[in-house]
Amino acid sequence: MKHNFRKIEGKWQQKWEEAGIFHAVDGSDKPKFYGLVEFPYPSGAGMHVGHIKAYSSLEVISRKRRMEGYNVLFPIGFDAFGLPTENYAIKTGTHPRKITDNNIAKFTDQLKKVGFSFDWDRVVDTTDEDYYKWTQWIFLKMFEHGLVFRSKALVNYCPSCKVVLSNEDSQGGKCDICHSDVIQKSKDVWYLKITEYADKLLAGLDDVDYPVNVKQQQVNWIGKSTGAFVNFTLDGIDEKLEIYTTRPDTLFGVTFMVIAPEHPLIDKYADRIANMDAVKNYRTECAKKTEFERTQLVKDKTGVKLEGIEAVNPVNGKKIPVFIADYVMMGYGTGAIMAVPAHDQRDYDFAKAFGVEIIEVIKGGDISVEAYAGDGEMVNSDFLNGYDNKKDSIARMIEELEKMGIGHAGVQFKMKDWAFNRQRYWGEPIPIVHCDHCGVVPVPYEELPLRLPNVENFEPGEEGESPLAKIESFVNCTCPKCGAPARRETDTMPQWAGSSWYFLRYIDPKNDDMFAALDKVKYWMPVDWYNGGMEHVTRHVIYSRFWHHFLYDLGLVNTPEPYAKRSIQGLILGPDGDKMSKSKGNVVDPLDIVDDFGADTLRTYIMFMGDYSAATPWNDNAVKGCKRFLERVSGFTDMISEDAETKKLETPFHKTIKKVSSDIEDMKFNTAIAALMTLTNDIYNLGKVSNEQVQIFAKLLYPFAPHLCEEIWEVTGGTGFLSDNSWPVYDEAKTVDAQTEIGVQINGKLRGTVVIPTGAEKEEVFAIAKADEKIASLVEGKTFVKEIYVPNRVVNFVVK
């Protein structure tokens, strides 16, 4: 038959939809499989080829699982709150609701055209009030459990988007949305205490199947370090100056202290600081620097000495100077450090620049040249003298600090609490009321959802106030606690709120009483396999793990970890090898490929391009190659013959079933398709194939090219849909040929090949190899030192 994709693709998509074959069944007796892909942000541009690649892996696996008898949940939805929509709304004067609805309709249509087997009955939309009601509900639960707090603090702020950003949203000192330089601004910020879950998020990684680099990145992001907190004192003032250090063993080498320019101690003792003008100037300069600039000047240490203030080293009573310098961050540890120039390079650079004393306490380096961070014998260190490794001396020092009551062991995390409010319209309203009498009051659960007011003007204020602040009818309310007039919180939640729990809503998308019923959660969770992008590893994945751990602690879900397994897809690059971008004009529109070559070709090509997890450039010619392959497969129906010759294909078929089955599980989609191409070549070489063999082939190719395979299945007399039929099984005995060609090496160099009966005994194989004319002539007159045989692979004769 001809491969008329225009005719068959629409036909099968309609049939699948009418028959509802991709609907998951709650509580079925079959084993369950929950395959999850990251739901898209429905942008106006429509789908990108990257979306297709991201969904194709679990699409293939889900289709295979259904044939293997699983009850499959493979859902899709839309993560639709966010700035691009809001900005577009401001630009065009169209309401974000309308833009979102249009974009969702477009994405839905496109996803269906590609033939994804999503369960369209469970679609979620994070901007739907029946959905965000539960986002707000979980937020209130966190509030109730003390995981939400408000504080005025220096935060990452994007001057272009006019919003506060979390640490995760401003990686590399750039705004995640518009890539402008992020500045530090003092703002009222709502935080979620993700740091309270830092240890659980770290430990949980032991129980899940994530790629090593993903785990490593999360470990780095959480950034746990162990060390000690030590209280220094200020000379002549009854004030403690607490520092955090990972090297308490070097305490005798402390020659100065450094505090962050924003440290509160400076203002507290401003009257004692003789050079306050210089200090103020330095602080102003630091505030002007972007995070990026601050990290660029790694080499040049700057700072100002606090004249009139001296610290006292608690272990030896020595008076030491105190500096402010921007190499110490207010946001990490206590915002103050003890400086040990002899054994820390940053302190060393600073000491050299400011002429501070350097005292060696660990032997082994040359401190006239650089700081020494290695192990060695302790010197100049009182009771630590003679210790010769970090581990012992740290333990001994902490013991002493605790005994003296001036310090204790402690841990620190690089991860910071999650800045959770945005001064924007298109997000979930934060369900909090500010009352003059009662302070911060949560909106009662029964009043949820707290709806976004329908307004015309979405512009944020110049100083970064939320657009909601201008809407009197929204802002003015009564206090839920005392009934007095009060004001609503006008900030909204960040983009990542709705996606932190969406996989739970798929389980029970229409439930009005709960985000998802526990019995259904128990049936479906955890997600068996979650595929997505590397860019979400230190954002969405870590946020959603946090929320899920919290819900687990409340007993509302059955597992602490939401995702049993995580995989990552690589980028699709433009044909020129660069990242696809509108400005470079190298973007490939997947719908163009569907129109020109068909959805099956697009899907097959994307899975065949290369290693699934690697970045691979697009190649238009190779797309045509996949089209050609599918056309050859279509041709099988014209080659069907029921004669005995087709028995010759038995071994190739069993081999292919084996390889395709295992390659799909290993996400080696490219070699699975290559194996099917090889089998296709075998069939063409023979020129005939049995009806049953064509049907097996259709089943194997079905996850990749489902429309064509359903058509072949129908034409060859198959009953029902392929998803209702079983995945082919192979017979191990039939995966081997009767004869095998093996290589024959002499002294490790390939000198020829011989054909042996598969599985032949060693001695027989040696005999066959030695009988080979060419081999015989090459070994003539030599002595055999060693004879090696690797079964069905190679023979190696070592001769002299």
Added chain:
RNA sequence: GCAGGAGUGGCGGAAUGGCAGACGCAUCAGACUCAAAAUCUGACGAGGGUGACCUUGUGUGGGUUCAAGUCCCAUCUCCUGCACCA
């Protein structure tokens, strides 16, 4: 600087320590055609030889092994993430 990963034909990429380059693309030659496209057949790492074949070859330099793209040591390059984190 720290962590993780990768270097294989013209290209995308295959190879449980056992015949390097599967499969696809591109290219070249041939068939079909008035011609082109499509399709089919064949060749296709490099160097040499009329030829069967020979030599060489997986970033670079060493090593282990009967045998190394694969393991070990060193080194270079590239990608990804984090980064003055005390």
